Amino acid sequence: MRIGELAALLRVSTRTVRYYHQQGILPEPPRLANGYREYGMRDAIALARVRRLVELGLSLEEARDVIADDRSRELSDILVEIDADLARQEHEIQLRRRRLAEVLKQAEAGSLGPDDTSSPDLLAFLRTVELPASKAAAWDRDLLVLMDSMATSGDRKQAFAMFDALAADPAMAARGHDFYRRLDALADASPDDPQVGPLAEALADYSVVHLLAGSGPPDWDSAAVEPFLDGLAPAQAEVVRQAMRIMARR
Incomplete structure (x- = not known):
């Protein structure tokens, strides 16, 4: 070929x-x-x-x-290794999607509470901050619920402060809406589009300065995000991957 x-x-x-x-x-x-x-x-x-x-x-x-x-x-050895990797991914995806389905079902029913499943602070934030009507924003909302459900108590305390700051600062919300707009603009782009890298850098910089408050990335399993990236366009997913890798290095 x-x-x-x-x-x-x-x-x-x-x-x-x-x-x-x-x-x-x-x-x-x-x-x-x-x-x-x-x-x-x-x-x-x-x-x-x-x-x-x-x-x-x-x-x-x-x-x-x-x-x-x-x-x-040998080519056969490489294929066996790839097959094992795919099997691991498949198992992890099944587990995480079952978990996400449970959390989202509770969120939609308004039944999430202080039971270490997801925090009422997150639900209050999602009700307070009006997310734009976009695919990227809807994906981000679902991911917030997922990541909150997987966070440790220490991470969750840090997240509460982040939610309060976001809800109280219109400028932060406006900046977030701009990121969603830029992500939506990549809906038909390829992963190597020249806009991907700068947007990932901007998202990482913004998160480190305004959301993580200099304390470093929360102790979340970044691989947990991967199964849900298929809900985004290829270029949008690449922005998320690169932004998380950048934050992990800081």
Whole structure:
């Protein structure tokens, strides 16, 4: 297959594939007599591996080392490893979605209370702060409920202060609405759209300064977010991933 077919198969742009070639991450096949490069199954698997490793938080340099090691391995061994990874993801997704369904059902019924399932402070915040009518805002609301349900008591105390500050400051709410607008604008964009990185940086900066109050990221399992990113467009999901990785490094 040609580079465009490879990119389409993995839902990336040809620019992304070429960038990985330039960085020495993805091996570039030699040109044939007709001038084209032909990609095969091992190339597709290598590209899928790069994308997965980046999603897990590895740097491109670290991903390059893994892909380099893969070149000396049997293709069947790599496929078995990928299958095991998918099985783990499937199990985690099933558990988290069952948990989320329970929490959202309680939230919709207004029956959540101080039982360590979700806080009344969060529900009060969601009623007080009027979120814009957008897909990104609706996703954020559901995620807030999920993350609150998974937080430790110490994290929840910090979150209460955050909710109070957001509800009391119209400027913060307006800034949040602007982020939702920028996320919605990426609904039809690709994950490597040039707007993704700056928006992720802005979200991370805003969260560290205004929401985390200099105390560092809460002790949440960031992987818990991953199963719910399929509710967003690819570029929107990439913004969330990058923003969380940036915050984790600070």
